[in-house]
Amino acid sequence: MDAPEHAWTLTSNRTGDGALELRLGGSWRSADHLPSSEALLRHFPSDSSVSQIRFDSAGVTAWNTGLVIFARRVLEFAKSKSIAVDRGGLPEGVRRLLDLAAAVPAQKDTGRHGEIPPFLTRTGLRAQEIARGFPEMLRFVGEATVALGRLARGKAQFRRTDLYLVIQQVGPDALPIVSLISFLVGVILAYMGAMQLAQFGAQIFIADLVGIGMVREIGALMTGVIVAGRTGASFAAELGTMQVNEEIDAFKTLGISPMDFLVLPRLLALALMMPLLTLYSGIVGVFAGMFVCAITFDIGVFEYFHQTVRALDLRQFLIGMFKGTVYGILVALAGCLRGIQCGRSAQAVGEATTSAVVTAILFIVIAASALTIMFQKLDL
Amino acid sequence: MTAAAPAQVKQAQQPVIRVEHLTMAYGDFVVQRDLSFDVHPGEIFIVMGGSGCGKSTLLRHLVGLKTPMQGRVLYHDVDFWGATDDERELMKRRFGVSYQSGALWSSLTLAENVALPLTEYTDLSAVEIGEIVSLKLALVGLAGFEEFYPSELSGGMLKRAGLARAMALDPEILFFDEPSAGLDPISSRRLDDLILEIRDSLGATVVVVTHELPSIFAIGDNAVLLDAETHAMIASGNPRVLREQSPNPKVREFLNRGEAA
Numbered sequence: 001m002d003a004p005e006h007a008w009t010l011t012s013n014r015t016g017d018g019a020l021e022l023r024l025g026g027s028w029r030s031a032d033h034l035p036s037s038e039a040l041l042r043h044f045p046s047d048s049s050v051s052q053i054r055f056d057s058a059g060v061t062a063w064n065t066g067l068v069i070f071a072r073r074v075l076e077f078a079k080s081k082s083i084a085v086d087r088g089g090l091p092e093g094v095r096r097l098l099d100l101a102a103a104v105p106a107q108k109d110t111g112r113h114g115e116i117p118p119f120l121t122r123t124g125l126r127a128q129e130i131a132r133g134f135p136e137m138l139r140f141v142g143e144a145t146v147a148l149g150r151l152a153r154g155k156a157q158f159r160r161t162d163l164y165l166v167i168q169q170v171g172p173d174a175l176p177i178v179s180l181i182s183f184l185v186g187v188i189l190a191y192m193g194a195m196q197l198a199q200f201g202a203q204i205f206i207a208d209l210v211g212i213g214m215v216r217e218i219g220a221l222m223t224g225v226i227v228a229g230r231t232g233a234s235f236a237a238e239l240g241t242m243q244v245n246e247e248i249d250a251f252k253t254l255g256i257s258p259m260d261f262l263v264l265p266r267l268l269a270l271a272l273m274m275p276l277l278t279l280y281s282g283i284v285g286v287f288a289g290m291f292v293c294a295i296t297f298d299i300g301v302f303e304y305f306h307q308t309v310r311a312l313d314l315r316q317f318l319i320g321m322f323k324g325t326v327y328g329i330l331v332a333l334a335g336c337l338r339g340i341q342c343g344r345s346a347q348a349v350g351e352a353t354t355s356a357v358v359t360a361i362l363f364i365v366i367a368a369s370a371l372t373i374m375f376q377k378l379d380l
Numbered sequence: 381m382t383a384a385a386p387a388q389v390k391q392a393q394q395p396v397i398r399v400e401h402l403t404m405a406y407g408d409f410v411v412q413r414d415l416s417f418d419v420h421p422g423e424i425f426i427v428m429g430g431s432g433c434g435k436s437t438l439l440r441h442l443v444g445l446k447t448p449m450q451g452r453v454l455y456h457d458v459d460f461w462g463a464t465d466d467e468r469e470l471m472k473r474r475f476g477v478s479y480q481s482g483a484l485w486s487s488l489t490l491a492e493n494v495a496l497p498l499t500e501y502t503d504l505s506a507v508e509i510g511e512i513v514s515l516k517l518a519l520v521g522l523a524g525f526e527e528f529y530p531s532e533l534s535g536g537m538l539k540r541a542g543l544a545r546a547m548a549l550d551p552e553i554l555f556f557d558e559p560s561a562g563l564d565p566i567s568s569r570r571l572d573d574l575i576l577e578i579r580d581s582l583g584a585t586v587v588v589v590t591h592e593l594p595s596i597f598a599i600g601d602n603a604v605l606l607d608a609e610t611h612a613m614i615a616s617g618n619p620r621v622l623r624e625q626s627p628n629p630k631v632r633e634f635l636n637r638g639e640a641a
């Protein structure tokens with residue numbers, strides 16, 4: 001028999017005609033830890049002589065869907081043993097709920113089993129997925145190029161206001177963080193350089209180091225990384241959420257290309273703003289160097305300025321801004337690509353955002369190495 | 381527990397939900413002003429009204445997602461917004477809510493969606509939870525879709541899955557926001573049967589937002605009709621009675637599908 005600590009009681013007795021009567025008493029709620037299938041089994045004689053199962057629920061004081069679930073267990077069990085069940089003794093509500101639950105037959109052949117495939121299969125699937133990702137990326141870049149072509153012919157469909165809004169978001173709104181990071185990087189560069197150059201008494205060349213370093217290389221790189229984290233992530237999250245809400249499908253069915261309407265303004269905004277941000281970052285870096293030198297190394301502001309002007313020419317600025325533009329385009333492409341590829345769940349938006357930033361930084365670093373070597377070879 | 385209480389007894393009991401002079405607003409925009417009504421235990425209470433009149437907003441106030449601008453919402457005579465945070469949490473534990481747009485957690489499968497309240501608030505084993513989940517999904521006609529993600533379901537299926545999640549804990553009070561919108565007549569009818577059954581067998585009180593007239597007359601014991609133009613409640617009572625006898629022509633028109641009475 002059942003342990004007394006339960007709120008429910010379950011007893012069974014054989015009736016004369018070979019049926020088994022389950023007598024239910026007490027409280028039958030889902031939270032009551034109702035008898036499991038094994039506990040049920042104990043009420044059945046080992047010789048399969050039961051012809052029918054009946055219920056007697058006169059002693060049930062309270063119940064909820066827990067009792068329905070128990071009844072389903074009994075039905076399931078009886079079905080597996082081909083025993084008939086007389087539901088007459090169940091409370092009327094339970095019988096009606098059982099009928100409602102059985103009103104729509106369970107969908108079969110949905111192809112879902114809820115099991116995780118074995119490790120090798122998962123590895124294979126993942127590899128295939130990565131391999132599929134590459135042509136997809138190329139296609140995206142191709143489509144973006146075609147969209148740029150449409151833009152050049154003045155046929156691209158997008159709203160000017162969208163472009164201005166994105167420009168505001170990626171450019172002016174990024175100034176505080178770009179200023180801070182560029183200044184600090186300038187300080188670090190000046191300090192590190194000064195320690196070494198001081199050994200030869202050549203502190204004045206800090207100006208060359210900081211000027212060329214910031215304007216030509218590091219300004220663009222830092223801005224690229226900041227924009228990847230700031231803007232690339234926001235592009236991916238925004239487009240990803242639009243994908244979840246079927247907003248992108250709505251554009252497609254209207255015959256508006258999401259490439260034109262969503263990707264182009266973002267691409268343009270970053271391509272326009274990145275050179276300016278890079279230029280700004282370089283200048284802030286130069287000021288940081290000037291500040292460090294004036295405070296700690298006793299190099300006058302005018303002297304430093306003079307040396308900087310001598311070290312830098314227009315070419316350095318142009319190279320820096322060119323790199324910045326390239327990074328900006330890469331960030332925009334990575335952000336929009338991941339956003340548009342996004343799945344249909346909140347988690348997928350998170351993944352798209354992460355992936356956008358990782359992809360963007362990866363692209364930036366690869367591009368930075370390639371461009372640096374290229375300019376070196378070209379003697380620029 | 382097993383049968384619906386007779387109507388006379390119902391009236392004698394104190395209301396489960398009492399709304400007193402509730403004014404709801406978004407910022408300066410007053411959606412509804414001075415609502416007062418009672419919901420009695422074991423009642424199917426219908427909130428009706430034209431689109432945009434504030435039905436979902438009312439539901440948000442009832443379940444504690446939005447604070448009233450004025451007025452009170454009482455559960456068993458306890459002021460919901462005057463209670464301490466802990467008391468409020470306990471009150472909320474007795475609610476089951478389904479939202480107009482489904483609001484399923486998109487990164488969980490249907491089974492996981494329904495199971496989450498059970499794993500959080502009960503000490504049932506995984507097997508027991510699994511059985512509850514399949515019963516609840518079967519009751520809304522979604523047996524076999526346990527492993528589907530919300531993005532892989534149709535609109536009506538999402539709605540029904542939301543109902544299954546709301547029913548997961550066998551709550552005392554259920555709030556359904558337009559449960560039958562987007563369903564075919566047969567599923568819609570079956571849903572009415574389910575709501576009646578939840579009330580009759582499980583003794584729950586159900587608050588349903590709906591404009592489906594057949595459903596209103598089939599299941600509603602009591603109702604309020606909100607009006608978007610006057611921002612006020614223009615009728616309350618049994619919908620079948622209101623349809624015939626309301627003194628306000630607007631109410632009769634609404635309940636007769638615009639065929640002016």
Ligand SMILES: Nc1ncnc2c1ncn2[C@@H]1O[C@H](COP(=O)(O)OP(=O)(O)OP(=O)(O)O)[C@@H](O)[C@H]1O
Nearest residue numbers: 406409411429430431432433434435436437438480
């Ligand atoms: N977050 C919000 N901020 C401002 N106004 C809102 C907000 N949500 C809803 N509203 C306004 O409140 C009013 C009522 O909205 P609500 O969603 O409650 O309508 P409803 O009666 O549920 O309509 P429907 O039947 O179409 O679902 C509408 O006029 C809507 O514009």
Ligand SMILES: [Mg+2]
Nearest residue numbers: 435436437480
């Ligand atoms: Mg609504």
